[in-house]
Amino acid sequence: MKKIYRWIKDLKLRNKLYLIYLAAGLLPMLIVGIYCYHFVNQLLVEREVKNLQNSLNQAMGVVNNQLTIYENMSDYLAFNQAILQTVSYPYEDNYYEMYNQFSTVFDPMVTSLKYLHNDIKQVTIYARNDIERHDTTLAPITDIEKEPWFAQLAANNNKILWVMDKAQKKVFCVRNMPQLQGESGVIYIEVDYDKLFEPFTQMLDENYGIYVQKNDKMIFDYNVFEKPYNQMDFSEKNITSLKTANDSEFIFVDCDSKEEIGLHAGLYRPTSQIETTIRPMMKTMVLIYVISIIAAIMLLTQLTRIIVKNIEKLTQNMKDVKRGNLEVTVVSDSQDEIGELIQGFGDMVERIKTLIEEVYEGKISLKEYEMKALQAQINPHFLYNSLSLINWKAIEANEKDISKITLALSKFYRTALNKGNNVLPLEDEISNVKSYLDIQLMMHDYEFDVEMDIDERMYYYDTPNLILQPLIENAIDHGVDLKTEGRGKIIIRGWSEGETMYLSVEDNGVGMEEEVAQTIITQKSKGYGVRNVNERIKLIYGQEYGLAIKSKVGEGTTITVKLPIVIRKGGLNP
Secondary structure, X not given: OHHHHHHHHHOOHHHHHHHHHHHHHHHHHHHHHHHHHHHHHHHHXXXXXXXXXXXXXXXXXXXXXXXXXXXXXXXXXXXXXXXHHHHHOOOOOOHHHHHHHHHHHHHHHHHHHHHHOOOEEEEEEEEOOOOOOEOOOEEEHHHOOOOOOHHHHHOOOOXXXXXXXXXXXXXXXXXXXXXXXXXXXXXXXXXXXXHHOHHHHOOOOOOEEEEEEEOOEEEEEEEEOOOOHHHOOOOHHHHHHHHHOOOOOEEEEEEEOOOOOOEEEEEEEEHHHHHHHHHHHHHHHHHHHHHHHHHHHHHHHHHXXXXXXXXXXXXXXXXXXXXXXXXXXXXXXXXXXHHHHHHHHHHHHHHHHHHHHHHHHHHHHHHXXXXXXXXXXXXXXXXXXXXXXXXXXXXXOOOHHHHHHHHHHHHHHHHHHHHXXXXXXXXXXXXXXXXXXXXXXXXXXXXXXXXXXXXXXXXXXXXXXXXXXXHHHHHHHXXXXXXXXXXXXXXXXXXXXXXXXXXXXXXXXXXXXXXXXXXXXXXXXXXXXXXXXXXXXXXXXXXXXXEEEEEEOOOEEEEXXXXXXXXXXXXOOO
16 A cells, blocks of 8 residues: 555656546546446337337227227117117018118118218118118128127127127127117127228337237237248237246337227337337447547646646636636746646637627627518518409409408418517407408308307407417317218307406317317427417416316317406507
């Protein structure tokens, strides 16, 4: 120990500093770097696994939605009074009347379902034994009494029974017709096997496998692998063995469908493929770390050269500059390296002062140029003039519809652009909405109704620009457009309570599950989507304001906007 102590003591100052840097800096950095490498690698693997889980959940959600649609169709047929009366009517060998009823009442209802949903392969109602067979849509119940699933219907309490067969590539649902008085009846809906499970085949580009089970029985499997996995056996038995292996080379994630459907899906991918995905990121991380160490060594070497003499004077000068005193005059009578450094420090201070002035003035000019360029970009005069020209041409040609939609579009963009302002009176926002609805109604051939109930006292309240139009667009695209029965309707309301104003957009469309509805404002969207509206409101007014969504399947959706009351400057509050 004494020899080591003596050796360290006799080292030159530069070498002592090198030794200190190594012991206090580089070695801890190396240890921390190794730890961070493994930690980040684990995080990236977990992220990839989470991405796989999300992809599987999304695919299962699509399949869930499709199966729900088919179940709704089954409900529609089971409780349709026209179908019930047609099937149960005692024709008593009156074949003409029977054929007439089947052709005019029964066939259009069943055929319309297949027309609207081309993935439906067959819709058949099995009724009493004396019923006449009619194409593929009506048959006696004796045709299915020997089917293995027929006995399950009696114990199924009129619930829908899904039957899926991988070998025959068949998927169909069956259910009893509970309202068929004094008779027995079964509704059979068969769907396209490949189209139903198509979301599972399009999740990833390569190197993954998927399997779907129902009641622990394999009903669907698919895989696409590169070498060496493309020759492996991914049967149900082999997949089970891979999952239970202690050192499995595959990552497995799984999820379940709705309980009443009873599907279980599993996604598996080679661990090496996941590592390949994150390897470029890890290489970049290592490269940055190595460069950082090299830069640190170079910096420490440079510092070692200058930290020899007159360090206190240089430190004082640096402290003065740190306090913002750029008028410090750095002087040194020393002719060594530190003396040159001090002189360079003085020159640097002068240069900093010059750069501050130049950069500050340059940035001001740059911002002015950018603002002018932005204003030129969003100048709408050319658009308005063009629309006006189209309008006059339409009037000259006596094209009233073209004129109407051109005026509506011009009015919409005048309000939407709003001369670059992000806040406008509610009256202008309502005017913008009316123009937008005029365009949509014409595009939809007036197939839905619009009702407005806005408190006119709110017209002078300030609102963010374009907050209602995205909500109305969502109501049209995902609500009334998907409605298959009845006439669509959109209701826009506005009212105030205390110091808070509320705006709502309500539709009587297809609606959605409550859990799905609550995710809309958190999903990624483009442009002025629902999520964008919610985030803009919260950014402007705070977290207590924003959107609230209520929805019910088959009844519709209501989105309510909560805003603080801000009376426009110069406006009146009636």
